[in-house]
Amino acid sequence: MKNLIKAQLYQISHTRVYYLVFAAMMLLSALFGAVEYLNGSDSLEEWQKLTASDFATRIDTIVTLSMMGMTFFAAYFCADDFSDKTANYEMMSGRLRKQAYFARASVSIVMCTLFGLIMVFTSLGVSYILNGWGDSVPFSAVAIRILLLTFPFIRLSCLYVMIAFFIRRSGLSFLAFYGLMSVVSILKAADDDSGVLTAFSSIGKLMKYNEWHIFGLESGVEVVYTPMPEAGFIVRCIIVSLAVGALYLVIGYNFFHSDDLE
Amino acid sequence: MGKLETLDIVMLVLLPLLSGALWYMVGYADRVKNSKWRLLWLVPVASCFLIVYVSGLEKLLIPAYLASAVTAVGLFIPERKTRRAASVASWVLVLISLPLCLFSKTYRSVDYVKDFNDGFESMKAHYVLAEHKEVDWDALYEKYLPEFQAANKAHDKVANEIAWYKFCAEFHDLHVNFGSDEKTRDAAYTRVSGNDYGLVICTLADGRTVAIEADESLSEKGIRNGTEIISWNGIAPAEADELNELKQMYSFADEDNEKFYEGFFAAGTGGDTAEVVIKDESGAEKTVELTELSGDYYSRVKEAFKKIKGGMNVGHMTVTKINDTTACLRIKLMQFDSLSEKDNHKQMKQELCDNIREMKNQGVRDIIIDIRENGGGSGTMVKAIGEVFAPEGEYYYVSDAYFDHDKKCYVSEGDGKWKTVGDVTVKGENILGDEGRIVLLVGSDSVSAADHLTKLMSGFENTTVMGFTGPSGSAQGVSPIKLKSGTFSYSSSLMLNKDGTIFIDCGTDMQADDDAEVIIPFDENALHAIFDDGNDYLMDKAVEYLAEIER
Numbered sequence: 001m002k003n004l005i006k007a008q009l010y011q012i013s014h015t016r017v018y019y020l021v022f023a024a025m026m027l028l029s030a031l032f033g034a035v036e037y038l039n040g041s042d043s044l045e046e047w048q049k050l051t052a053s054d055f056a057t058r059i060d061t062i063v064t065l066s067m068m069g070m071t072f073f074a075a076y077f078c079a080d081d082f083s084d085k086t087a088n089y090e091m092m093s094g095r096l097r098k099q100a101y102f103a104r105a106s107v108s109i110v111m112c113t114l115f116g117l118i119m120v121f122t123s124l125g126v127s128y129i130l131n132g133w134g135d136s137v138p139f140s141a142v143a144i145r146i147l148l149l150t151f152p153f154i155r156l157s158c159l160y161v162m163i164a165f166f167i168r169r170s171g172l173s174f175l176a177f178y179g180l181m182s183v184v185s186i187l188k189a190a191d192d193d194s195g196v197l198t199a200f201s202s203i204g205k206l207m208k209y210n211e212w213h214i215f216g217l218e219s220g221v222e223v224v225y226t227p228m229p230e231a232g233f234i235v236r237c238i239i240v241s242l243a244v245g246a247l248y249l250v251i252g253y254n255f256f257h258s259d260d261l262e
Numbered sequence: 263m264g265k266l267e268t269l270d271i272v273m274l275v276l277l278p279l280l281s282g283a284l285w286y287m288v289g290y291a292d293r294v295k296n297s298k299w300r301l302l303w304l305v306p307v308a309s310c311f312l313i314v315y316v317s318g319l320e321k322l323l324i325p326a327y328l329a330s331a332v333t334a335v336g337l338f339i340p341e342r343k344t345r346r347a348a349s350v351a352s353w354v355l356v357l358i359s360l361p362l363c364l365f366s367k368t369y370r371s372v373d374y375v376k377d378f379n380d381g382f383e384s385m386k387a388h389y390v391l392a393e394h395k396e397v398d399w400d401a402l403y404e405k406y407l408p409e410f411q412a413a414n415k416a417h418d419k420v421a422n423e424i425a426w427y428k429f430c431a432e433f434h435d436l437h438v439n440f441g442s443d444e445k446t447r448d449a450a451y452t453r454v455s456g457n458d459y460g461l462v463i464c465t466l467a468d469g470r471t472v473a474i475e476a477d478e479s480l481s482e483k484g485i486r487n488g489t490e491i492i493s494w495n496g497i498a499p500a501e502a503d504e505l506n507e508l509k510q511m512y513s514f515a516d517e518d519n520e521k522f523y524e525g526f527f528a529a530g531t532g533g534d535t536a537e538v539v540i541k542d543e544s545g546a547e548k549t550v551e552l553t554e555l556s557g558d559y560y561s562r563v564k565e566a567f568k569k570i571k572g573g574m575n576v577g578h579m580t581v582t583k584i585n586d587t588t589a590c591l592r593i594k595l596m597q598f599d600s601l602s603e604k605d606n607h608k609q610m611k612q613e614l615c616d617n618i619r620e621m622k623n624q625g626v627r628d629i630i631i632d633i634r635e636n637g638g639g640s641g642t643m644v645k646a647i648g649e650v651f652a653p654e655g656e657y658y659y660v661s662d663a664y665f666d667h668d669k670k671c672y673v674s675e676g677d678g679k680w681k682t683v684g685d686v687t688v689k690g691e692n693i694l695g696d697e698g699r700i701v702l703l704v705g706s707d708s709v710s711a712a713d714h715l716t717k718l719m720s721g722f723e724n725t726t727v728m729g730f731t732g733p734s735g736s737a738q739g740v741s742p743i744k745l746k747s748g749t750f751s752y753s754s755s756l757m758l759n760k761d762g763t764i765f766i767d768c769g770t771d772m773q774a775d776d777d778a779e780v781i782i783p784f785d786e787n788a789l790h791a792i793f794d795d796g797n798d799y800l801m802d803k804a805v806e807y808l809a810e811i812e813r
Contacts, residue, residue, distance in 0.1 A: 135667050166301055183312075190318030191746075193376075198315060212388050213741050214755045216662030217641045217686040224670055251304075254338050259297045 004095065004103035012077065012111070022115070025069040029119045032062050033126030051134025052127040056142040057225055059120060060207045063149065064185075066119035067156065067203075070112040071177035074160035077108040079170040097257045105161045105249055112157040113150055120146050137209060141227030145206050148234060151241035152202040158245035159199070162252035168259075195233050196240040205233060266363055267370060269317035273310060274360055277329050280306045281352040284333055288345045303336030303345070306352070322362040322369050329355035367417040372746040374422040378410040378429075381440075381750040384743050390756045391435060391738060394678065394769045402432060422747055423450035427511035434515045434772055435753060436709045436736035442748030448560070454507035455560035456530030459538075459552040462566040463491050463499045463525040467783035471499040471525050473540075474793050475566040483550045487793040488786055490541040494528050502528035508560065515735035517772040519706040522731045522784070526566065530559030569792050570730065570784075571705045573634035574801060579610070581617040581629075588808055589621045590630045590801070593647070596639030596711035607646035614650055618693050628808045629694060630801065631719075632703045634729070638710025645688055648718045651700055651725070652690030659686045659718050660765050663756035672756050678769070679762035688718065699811055700725040701804040704778055708733035710740065713766050714757075717776040726811075728780040728804055730788075735774020737766035780807065 012018055031038075036050045081087040081104070090100050124142070133139060163180075164173040184200055192198070195205035210226040266274075287302055310330035329352040336345040363369045386392075386399050406429045413421035419442070426440035427450060441447060460477030473480075473489045480486070494502040503509055506527035514520035529536075536552045576582050578594040591614075597603075598610045618629070629651070645659060663672045664681040673681040694700065702719050704712070704727055716733045719725045739755025757765040759775075768774045782788070782803050791799040 184315070187312075187316050189315055192318065197319065212384075212743075212754060214665055215739050216683070216755065216757070217645070217660055218684055219662050222665065224665075224667075251334075251337065255297075255300060258340075 001099040001103050004090065004099055005107055008077070008103055008107040012107070018073070018076070021069070021072055025065070025115075025119060026122055028065060029062055029123040030126045032065070033123040034130055036127065037130035049131055049134070051131045051136065052124060053134040053136040053139070053142065055127040055131070056124060056137060056145075057209045057211075057223075059124065060204065062120050062123040063116075063203055063207055064181075066116040067181065068178075069119060070116055070153070070157060071160060071181065072174055073115060074108045074112050074157055075164055075173035075177060076170045077111060078104045078161050078164035079168050079173045082168040083170065098253065101165065101253050101256050102249075105158070105252070108161050108164075109154055109157040109245075112160070113153040116153045117146065117149060120149065136223070137225050137227045145229065148206050148229075148237065149203060151238050152199040152206070155202070155241040155245040155248075156199040158248035158252075162248040162255075165252045165256045165259075194236060196236050199241065199244075202237045202241060205229065206237070267317060269313050270320065270323060270363060270370075273313045273317075273323070273326055274356055274363075276309055276313075277306055277326060277356045278353055280309065281329070281333060281349040281356075284336065285346055285349040288336075288342050288349075300337050300340055303333055303348075306330040306333040320363075320370055322366055323359050325355040325362070326359040329353075329359075371417045372419075372422075374414040374425075374747060375407070375410050377422075377745045377747045378406070378425070381743065381745050385438075385750075385752045388741075388754045389433075389438075389752050390672065391433075391753050391764065391767055393674070394764050394767065395433065395435070396770050397433070402429070419446055419747065420449045420453055423447065424454060424507075424511065426748070426750070428507075431511055431513040433752075434513060434768060435738075436513055436515055436734045437738060437740040437751065437753040438513070439752075440748055440750045451508065451511065451560040451564075452558050454511065455527075455558065455563065456506055456508070457532060457534075457536075457554040458556045458559045458562050459529055459532065459536050460555050460562075461485060461529050461552075462563050463494065463529045464523075464566070464784070464789075465499075465521075465525045466789070467785050471528075472786075472789065474789060475562055475569070476793075477555065479555070480552070483552070484542050484548065485538075485540060485550065485552075488789050492539040492541060492547055494538055495532050495536055499525040499528040502531050505531045508563070514706070515768055515772070516706075516732060516774040516777075517768075518777070519731045519734070520772070522706065526563055530563065566793075571635055571707050573632045573636075573703070573705070574798060579614070581614075581621055583621060583624065583626060584630065584801070584805055586625055587627045588630060588805055589618075589626045589628075590632055591618075592632045593636055593712075593715075595637055596641075596643045596715070598643060603640060603642065607643050610643070611646045611650055614647070615691075615693055618650070622694075627694070627697055628699045628701070630701045630703060630804045630808070631715075632801070633708045633712045633715060633733075634703055634705040634800070635707045636709070636712035637707070638712055641686075641711055641714055644711050644714045644718060645686065647715060648688040649691055650693050651719065652688055652692065652722050653696075653724050654690050654692045656687050656689055657718065657721055658760060659688055660714065661685045661758040661760055661762070663758050675762055678764070680756060680758055680764075682758050682760070682762050685760060690722075692724075694724065697813060698724060699808055699813070701808060702727045703800055703804055704729040704731075704733040705800075706731045706734055709736055710734070713737040713774075713776050716778075717766055720776065720779060726780055726807065727778045728782060728807065729778045729800065730782055730784050732774065732777040732781075735766060735768055735776060737776070738764075 087100055160177055163176055167173045167176060192201040196202050211223050213221050213223055215221040307330040310327060332348050332351045335348045382403060406425060409425035413425055423442060423446050430438045430440055460480045461473040462475045463471050464474050465471050471491045473485050473491055474487050476485055476487050491499055503525050509527040534554050538552055539547055539549050542548045574590055574592050576592050581589050581591050583589045602610045661682040662684050664683040666673050675681055702725055704716050713733045714737055716727055720727050738753035738757050740751050741754040742749050742751040759765050766775045782800060788799045791797040
């Protein structure tokens with residue numbers, strides 16, 4: 001399996017379109033981080049500026065964007081080798097289906113998760129460079145929340161892997177993920193107190209800072225955030241994300257190991 | 263099926279249909295021998311997941327969720343027998359869920375204890391008057407948790423509402439409130455209010471307790487509005503008052519206001535009959551037995567409250583001419599509209615000034631500002647109104663508190679004082695001129711920004727604050743939080759006096775710092791004017807006061 005993983009990484013590193021998509025997504029991410037600056041934040045008073053710490057409390061747009069990028073990479077890393085029969089040749093040359101499946105799955109999961117995290121950090125970094133950090137929330141809390149995104153990202157990547165192996169067409173898989181994301185965005189989700197019913201609710205809860213408001217007659221309304229999520233939620237999020245991710249992989253493998261490969 | 267939510271019905275209908283379809287597909291998928299057909303056995307679990315995503319989890323639907331998961335077995339074990347058994351098992355599990363949802367009280371019920379815990383923890387973390395009022399959080403939690411647990415056990419929304427009202431009343435702060443909907447609120451008050459025997463008892467300024475809002479049917483027993491009530495079921499009305507649970511649900515921030523309403527809850531206590539000792543017209547004591555008219559005392563006491571507390575019944579921010587020299591500005595709420603808030607009420611001020619000038623052109627000299635039943639709103643509107651009516655010069659209003667962003671709290675300086683960050687003042691425009699006088703009519707339901715206006719205008723040389731009582735005495739900034747069973751709000755932003763002490767709100771002494779300068783005694787004249795003649799007694803007194811005042 002080690003060789004299959006190496007082959008996957010080699011293939012990825014020698015495919016120009018992946019670089020182009022990656023660069024485009026990073027540019028988009030940087031643009032989001034620079035929006036305030038481009039809107040003229042440098043001419044504002046210090047207290048009027050939307051600093052990086054403020055940006056961190058409303059970063060869910062970037063997270064959604066990174067999930068869109070993940071759909072592309074998962075679809076092409078997992079399913080592209082079926083159209084040119086690379087996967088078939090692997091098995092004809094004596095590789096097990098298990099190896100073909102888990103090599104692609106592990107590469108996709110790691111790459112997608114890393115991509116998601118890099119994208120979020122890039123956006124935040126650009127905002128920090130241009131607008132300063134501010135004092136809405138400490139950097140450590142923001143970093144922890146973003147790093148915790150690793151787990152729902154893994155869960156989501158596993159789902160993408162499972163669907164990609166069901167469909168085995170990269171374009172169609174990408175379309176299916178896109179459809180899934182659209183449906184989830186359109187439907188209004190019920191309140192999920194546990195925050196782990198779906199990967200989306202975990203991400204939402206990680207990115208939502210509990211807040212309350214204070215105001216004075218002359219000082220206007222100020223939002224005060226609670227930097228860290230609850231410990232119980234963090235534990236739930238990690239355990240459920242890993243367990244459900246594993247379940248997706250098992251279902252995907254179960255289907256793939258007896259699927260017709262034409 | 264009326265009780266079931268639409269999406270749950272969809273799930274309970276869809277799952278058996280899908281299971282049935284999969285039963286049929288077993289044979290077809292076998293014949294076709296295409297592995298893609300196996301994915302069909304994931305359709306129920308995917309559909310179920312989508313529905314749960316929108317409608318939320320429900321414990322009683324767990325068998326239905328299992329039913330969808332059971333059919334997924336067909337993906338892993340592609341054998342006829344197993345797949346058909348999975349379909350049958352799925353059917354059975356859905357059939358278990360249906361009666362559970364239909365007949366269990368717990369179906370889609372809110373966890374009232376969790377709601378209470380969420381609200382309590384939030385308030386404990388952010389309530390700005392905790393120190394000032396010496397709140398004992400642990401004692402309060404221990405006292406009220408059992409009430410919420412009982413409401414939760416019985417899945418009783420009304421009991422939950424009652425528990426919240428009683429909890430909120432403990433703070434003697436009219437900014438501590440809970441509310442779900444009007445129907446539940448009325449049901450909560452009605453449930454604990456007791457029986458209606460046809461009257462409400464109130465205490466006159468001279469200390470006598472008398473009947474008000476008396477039903478006509480009681481006149482044959484000698485009870486009318488104003489009839490003195492000596493005792494109610496063998497005890498003094500003030501003692502009977504304490505027996506009514508309804509009293510525990512009413513919050514007063516000021517002791518004087520609480521005292522004014524002493525006795526109001528007494529006439530709801532008792533069984534099928536109540537034994538009442540009254541003083542008849544000859545002055546002799548007489549015992550009469552009253553029979554319960556209905557089980558709803560709340561409606562009667564609400565009507566009595568409305569008559570005593572109610573303000574002039576005209577539109578918000580209208581200026582109405584009362585006589586040749588006096589007009590009334592009615593302010594029902596300290597809010598105008600969203601646009602007005604954005605431009606610091608400049609436009610509103612302009613309109614108000616135009617109306618007042620128009621009245622002055624018609625000979626009006628004095629203004630009565632009626633803020634009875636004003637539930638509060640914006641401090642900037644208070645400032646704008648203050649500026650219009652203040653005599654020339656600068657008047658202190660309030661000080662903003664300093665918030666330490668690192669420690670995420672206001673900064674205490676000890677001795678009940680807090681660090682301030684700046685004073686808010688108003689510059690008087692003296693629209694009435696040197697001759698004009700103002701009476702500010704207040705009541706115990708003049709809350710929040712209405713308290714602010716009272717405090718601000720009581721510092722004006724041309725203004726007299728008047729009422730049966732002072733305003734509510736609750737003046738901090740308030741924030742609401744959304745709970746599953748309703749909205750809970752409490753004081754979360756600190757407002758201070760110049761010396762850093764708490765602005766207006768009472769501490770443990772229950773003495774708020776914005777009393778009325780002229781307290782109109784609630785005597786027999788007031789009682790008959792309000793309850794027999796339907797007059798606005800306070801307004802009449804204000805007009806009288808302005809006519810007699812020395813200028």
